[in-house]
Amino acid sequence: MTESDNHFVADHIQDLKPSGIRRFFDLASQMDNVISLGVGEPDFVTPWNVIEASYHSLEQGYTAYTANAGLFELREAVSNFLATEYHVSYRAEDQLLITVGASQAIDVAFRAILNPGEEVIVIEPSFVSYIPAIELAGGKPVVVEAEETFEFKVQKEQIEAAITPNTKAILLCSPNNPTGASLDEQDLRAIAGVVKEHDLVVVSDEIYADLLYDDVYTSFASIDGMIDRTILISGFSKSFAMTGWRLGYAAGPASIIKAMTKIHQYTIMCAPTMAQYGALEALKNGRVKVQEMKNSYRQRRNYVVKALNDMGLTCHLPGGAFYVFPSIKATGMTSEAFAEALLEDQRVAVVPGNVFGASGEGYIRCSYAASMKQLAEAMKRMREFMKKMNLVDES
């Protein structure tokens, strides 16, 4: 057997496409002096009180498994948090599951609800894990393309057009990675109508909910009648700057959470205990810090959106998350060619939009989770790049 001989690897895994981000990562990490706007995580370190609480739990010897669904105190804290912040009510006893990041919650959710061949509507451009997660669960992803004309908000009619007798679920992510698009209450109500009419379930990835800048956040689960049809997924990674802790959660109807917990108990047992104690502290005393980080992201968003539009990379003001998704169509280049040339020429890393689905072609994702100093330098270099291509005149 040789290194490249993969006859032991299952066919459907061989067929699974590797993420396009990987290639770009390899390119960028070989170069020096790169300013990266390609990072999908906060630039803050986890708040100190959270780190300290986790230390303390280790010092006290809390190093054993927790309940499969997670520490009861943590589930209670999540339940309170969801009730106060998003007006959705979930019982700590049987409607919440603490997971290894929101990513695991997404994986388990699809495995829990999908029969082979059942369809899930996915709105692209989207986070890179959704389609593989659905495929690995035996489901069939059906892509709906959100359009820039509607600021990348999916339209109810588009969802309706994609529904077949096999449709089981819709996957929503708002605020969205990579576009920053955020669905308001009215948008969600329109989708809820379709969901009800066709008896669907919604997997709602609300990981960026705390990072919505100009409006009050509405959870899909808070729309009339939707709490019984929604698996609300969120976590601590983005708002509390805890990506490496790998801690998320799913909230939903008891029957679905029970099914998810069953998979979770056999495959993971429980989320890491020290991370759970850190998360408990984050919910108890970390809200002020989240507000501070959010303000800082909002200011940086405003700065970057203005700078990009000024240099001819047009983009709307995204409602949330920490990404802008400017169009590069004026350059006549593909997303990949643009991103590669920008990296080669100016040492600025952005992620080509097509990585997030075919409809992301013609765009790039720029993360503004970087210091103002880095952002200012990146904007300077990108402007230089656009000037070289004669796309911006310095007047």
Next chain:
Amino acid sequence: MEAKEIELLQLLESNGRLSDETIASMIELDKEEVTAMIERLENECSILGYSTLINWAKVLNEEVVTAMIEVKVTPTRGKGFDQVAERIYRFEEVKALYLMSGGYDLSLTIEGNTMMEISRFVSDKLSTLDSVVSTVTHFVLKKYKHDGVIFEDQQDTDKRMVVSP
């Protein structure tokens, strides 16, 4: 005070070198509005100055000695602590002065080039004031954090992968 003014002050407090133009785009105002706002805040003395936090320990041949002094004083009739406080804060060596609750009355931070300089200030200037009852001087051995900034921060490097989903 309106929200934008507070936002502007917080930005300047953390980085006094931000240009008006950058601030303007961060808080969604025009550059001219920001310039006018800063001028107004300066005139109202809400903004008192722009200083730079320097780690003098890193600068060759520049040694700065810092001490914190606890001072017990007798307040003056009709003026309370303000009169003696003014006598003290007018000295240029005094970098900060606070009226405290607890075991002593005034807390002052003083900077000098040598320990000698500081002890001379305490014995010649401070202790000889009529209202001053007693002083306790604490010399600073090392600065870890000042005005919210950690000196020699190990955490300051970006530990994230260069590209991630």
